Amino acid sequence: ERTGYPEVIFGHGKTVSQVREIFHRLMEVHGRAMVTRATEEMAVAVQADFPDAVYDSVSRLLTCGESARRFPGKVLVLCAGTSDLPVAEEAAGTAEWMGCQVERIYDVGVAGIDRLLAYRDKLREAQVLIVVAGMEGALASVVGGLVRRPVIAVPTSVGYGAHFQGLTPLLSMMTSCAAGVTVVNIDNGFGAGYSAAIIQQLVMEACSP
């Protein structure tokens, strides 16, 4: 079994009955479970078994059960435009479900740099930052330059033309001129939230071993 949070199901490409069955199994073993990229139908099916399961249609997360732990610091999730919201919320929701306290600053694309700069203090207070951006993905570089904490960049498939379904922000985040920026797959809000959470988990465990 993978060392991580094994109670997560990747909903995409699974049938409703497959998800329902795996969810059941995970609830039995772990007492909690989460489905990413869940559909409305999966939610209805799972909620028939587990009325406490919660479905969020923006992040497409379907969750059941609370995290045993609550990490002390803040994870900050930023996104460039409103169309990046589903991915940003997948990141935020994943981190929260894993025990993080998440703050959100949305719609702070670099074309209006002053909106972003108004949050300088919030940026510097965060322990880990997640930057979600489509288009050219420039937000990651600017944020990376403003803080001395880990920045996890998530390119999104939001854009058109020379954007090539997210390839452009992926490459641009990879070649960012700011140090301290690492990158996850296009639209992989889950991966970013997960990585932020295990950094916080490390902090907590290292402080009180």
Place this chain on the structure above:
Amino acid sequence: ERTGYPEVIFGHGKTVSQVREIFHRLMEVHGRAMVTRATEEMAVAVQADFPDAVYDSVSRLLTCGESARRFPGKVLVLCAGTSDLPVAEEAAGTAEWMGCQVERIYDVGVAGIDRLLAYRDKLREAQVLIVVAGMEGALASVVGGLVRRPVIAVPTSVGYGAHFQGLTPLLSMMTSCAAGVTVVNIDNGFGAGYSAAIIQQLVMEACSP
């Protein structure tokens, strides 16, 4: 014959004697000439004929003769890092040779956004801006968001890995979230300087027809 500045020679891929001969011809017809991507050898050969010819080893521009006109406003050339200098200087030198007054702000990459923001006023005073950047090319978006004047972006081949010889900043400038940004080819400082100059020429001719 092309409508434009016909007294320009693209030095790359030409032999020294080809350049020398074309330079001679252009000097006869136009009384001035410029070679882009000129080598040291081309400079020596041309200066044998035209001792007034000036060679700049950074921009690799070899020029002879002054511009008949001097445009009133300012062209501002910005670049992100010191490795972008040859391209930035090709842009600046081209614009100057065509009659522009050029101001330069170099080494203002977005990973240290405050250095750039210190020049807000200069940015806003410029009539046309040329943004030269390699790596992820994010500078174009930030500058584009700060001004209401035309921004001409030049991706450079400066970078490595996922940068793919300039493809990444090219795509990223193309998909910039800031309006008012148009793009020229990778490393095409000449094209950017030329385009800035014809905008200024339009301004001058339109004001005093």
Place this chain on the structure above:
Amino acid sequence: ERTGYPEVIFGHGKTVSQVREIFHRLMEVHGRAMVTRATEEMAVAVQADFPDAVYDSVSRLLTCGESARRFPGKVLVLCAGTSDLPVAEEAAGTAEWMGCQVERIYDVGVAGIDRLLAYRDKLREAQVLIVVAGMEGALASVVGGLVRRPVIAVPTSVGYGAHFQGLTPLLSMMTSCAAGVTVVNIDNGFGAGYSAAIIQQLVMEACSP
């Protein structure tokens, strides 16, 4: 806030109610607003609030309110084929809404060069030219060679096979052998119209400061 025309909404990827609400907000602040890539449904919803709002189904522009200014010179929009019309009209409509006087020359692809050449005078009278082309995008180079004014090239996604949804004309416009051509994203008629308008705005403001 971004320096530019802040009263523009990018309709693509937004819900009808999101557009309706933002439109309302912009009308209150600016007294005018424009939605690009608007759908029929967005138009109906907005027109319920603002009966004066106008929807053009070809350009997919939804606008309300007149431009305060009218720029003196002409912007010329050319396109290669009839399938490029939506992008050409997005460019033209954007420029007009920002105060430009726009002339259109459509269906002048270079495979029938004489049709284009018949408009030589019109080409040379224009202050700024927008060239919209799919397929191989050769029109930008030919037009660029005929005029000494700024040419903004827009590759379109019109084509098939080795056209790769507009990648081919994008690359071809980028490497154009004509100087004075700058390029915007595939299908980005808005960006081209916007850039043309701010050049004209520069001209006007520079002439009567």
Place this chain on the structure above:
Amino acid sequence: ERTGYPEVIFGHGKTVSQVREIFHRLMEVHGRAMVTRATEEMAVAVQADFPDAVYDSVSRLLTCGESARRFPGKVLVLCAGTSDLPVAEEAAGTAEWMGCQVERIYDVGVAGIDRLLAYRDKLREAQVLIVVAGMEGALASVVGGLVRRPVIAVPTSVGYGAHFQGLTPLLSMMTSCAAGVTVVNIDNGFGAGYSAAIIQQLVMEACSP
């Protein structure tokens, strides 16, 4: 054995002694031979055996022996810029060696369309046209639109940045808006000259069977 002109050696990637030996063999069998992409060294080695062998350092063709036939019509080879010359001459030299009468019109890039149009009559008189162009390759579309004869387009590796060693003109020639244009590999002057010659051979054989 291949049905075609078997007396051709592709010099690239062969050693001098390999070329010398194959040349010898072909001279014995066919009484004539040609090496493409030949180096100076190959020429010297072959000329030691065959003093009549002729080497052209621009086209890099090394030939020996005359064509048995001389085709009646004209093949017209056009190229866009002076850097395309080696490829254009490879095409022209190949066609001539195979029996064609070749006319050349060089340096007629579309950025100066009037230079090309001055040759309208020559264009229309040609039986087959070969268009050699780097940069964005637009010349193929314009020429294709001006004539009703077969046009063979050769993209060249001349260019930089978004040109990607010839990929851009290759794609652009492939998606040309002009019918009657077919394309060969980047820098494949030989292939174009060969194809032109077999069209002329077909004409001759069909007329006098």
Place this chain on the structure above:
Amino acid sequence: ERTGYPEVIFGHGKTVSQVREIFHRLMEVHGRAMVTRATEEMAVAVQADFPDAVYDSVSRLLTCGESARRFPGKVLVLCAGTSDLPVAEEAAGTAEWMGCQVERIYDVGVAGIDRLLAYRDKLREAQVLIVVAGMEGALASVVGGLVRRPVIAVPTSVGYGAHFQGLTPLLSMMTSCAAGVTVVNIDNGFGAGYSAAIIQQLVMEACSP
């Protein structure tokens, strides 16, 4: 006006009423017309005006009127698999409509080379050959090696995975080891048929000027 066969409409991306109207116009001027990539609906609309118009649902060609001329030799159209049929028939139908006599050899993919070799004589008798192939496009090289006549290769979008919608056979036909092969765009049966026809037209006009 383009020099070629101006009575052809590219149906793809046009509305039924646009096609109907252009068809009408072409019939008036030329007395004949052809629509490529025509839909059933376009056919019905056009046949309402011109009951003699013929629609072929495989090639998607909609034609009206006979060719004034009939070229003497044979055009041979080959295809590799049954899924390539629509493209092969577009090529064949175009050539026929332009006056060619077309012979077809279908389903002769190189994985069963003996099926192809059984037609050696037919291959050698043809004046021009059109090779239509998806998958890896190897048929073009094999056929090119068997004949001494022009071979026009058409890559098709038939395939999956590493085939990338036809990019693979396009590249493979481009780099064919057989001389005398030229290539048109992916799925461009029309372009191949057209090019074959103008070669035959050249033959006819050259023989009886």
Place this chain on the structure above:
Amino acid sequence: ERTGYPEVIFGHGKTVSQVREIFHRLMEVHGRAMVTRATEEMAVAVQADFPDAVYDSVSRLLTCGESARRFPGKVLVLCAGTSDLPVAEEAAGTAEWMGCQVERIYDVGVAGIDRLLAYRDKLREAQVLIVVAGMEGALASVVGGLVRRPVIAVPTSVGYGAHFQGLTPLLSMMTSCAAGVTVVNIDNGFGAGYSAAIIQQLVMEACSP
């Protein structure tokens, strides 16, 4: 000024005298400095000024001055093959210079999985892991699955053919089936070491604020 470790110089693309001068400046301001991608010549020049400066020819790091802090936990650097050593050492050296305690496990490519598995305990004890791999980059996924700590993956340009100078491991690390893996640019050992160090710095500062 960037928030981070400002005393780092990216040596690639700079002249020896540029590096020498910047090094001097940094030593004055910070009392320590590091050059990445330093050449032998740069080392000699800098050591003339600062005899304490140390040059490591494998990692190509040129450093001077000790870190003020020493972080408590371990950073583990793994690499797949011996050719990945320069990148792995760049990561390790950077992390050490920033205050980390680094352990190295080299030559544990997944084709010999048992070699890697022998280090299970070491893997699980590490606070942060850096995985350096060329070829197909599979090591990142396997390591990611074995630990519940942050894994920073570095694709290298080591490989040939379908490896495309590192594009293949970059894409493969991006799409890793293991959660908790984030990625930096091809060959960017510095970025990985830097990111590991700021995670450890966060841990230290969070534990004793």
Place this chain on the structure above:
Amino acid sequence: ERTGYPEVIFGHGKTVSQVREIFHRLMEVHGRAMVTRATEEMAVAVQADFPDAVYDSVSRLLTCGESARRFPGKVLVLCAGTSDLPVAEEAAGTAEWMGCQVERIYDVGVAGIDRLLAYRDKLREAQVLIVVAGMEGALASVVGGLVRRPVIAVPTSVGYGAHFQGLTPLLSMMTSCAAGVTVVNIDNGFGAGYSAAIIQQLVMEACSP
């Protein structure tokens, strides 16, 4: 006729009636037939003629008739995730239909390496192994390193973002650090099963010639 198993129809891109007719023909000649990528409709149509035909909706294989031979050893099919099942089953079903004894080990992605390692013995007993994996395709390298038998890797289109419909595992399997791994096209379960079967057939025929 191809030397192989000619009684196989590639269902994709064929009409129901085409498949029905070819199936009929193959049954007459060979007494058995198989359709890959068969749809429900094709199954119904074929079963009307041949009630013994069996359709498996996961592998989309439609088969009729038993294999004449049964090969002695085992073919082992592994897959990384449950979404890879259709491809894995296409491979398994094809091999079985051709006479192989197939064992399956599914859902053994490398992120949980211990699940895979639990099957070490089974891996080593197999004569031929087929590894089916999407995402980053790392399973092929790990399995390749564990066995000394031929490994046939099948990249799948299962994944998102930087996965590019299977391009990433294809490239990664190609550049695998384990020797003995060969690769077939994305999603080509048929090709893998076929290749495994002809290896077993070679074994059988070589042992008892």
Place this chain on the structure above:
Amino acid sequence: ERTGYPEVIFGHGKTVSQVREIFHRLMEVHGRAMVTRATEEMAVAVQADFPDAVYDSVSRLLTCGESARRFPGKVLVLCAGTSDLPVAEEAAGTAEWMGCQVERIYDVGVAGIDRLLAYRDKLREAQVLIVVAGMEGALASVVGGLVRRPVIAVPTSVGYGAHFQGLTPLLSMMTSCAAGVTVVNIDNGFGAGYSAAIIQQLVMEACSP
């Protein structure tokens, strides 16, 4: 330790002294060793220690020691052109060193199909076939169609232009229309020879267990 032939060193990217040292170690453990992509210098250094070591400058294989076993059947290595020889010989030499009996048929590109077909019997007698081809790689499909034995295809980097250093034959071999073809990395003669040898080893071990 990897299950395979552990006594192989990949010479590329290693220093002479690294190779010499590893060679020594392998000789001690296994009594035999092989270096692929070995340079002249490596050969000299190794031969100083092991005078029996043999270096072949075409295949760049440096070997020492005989194979313990000799497999009964034949491995057939084919290549398309003379420039493919180094890769073909790497495949052949590897297979031989591992115990195979290898036959070679070189220079049988499909543009002269009859040369290949002259070897039909040899093709059918082989147990395993290795097809080495650059350009468009069509040879793999033709050979695959002629035999019912495993075909291992090796794309080579021999070609130019749209060949993209071997990407084109790689993609084309991947999408081959012939079943029974599997593919290894560009220029990976070693991998092909290795895979052929383990098939023969399987045959031998299965026959006499």
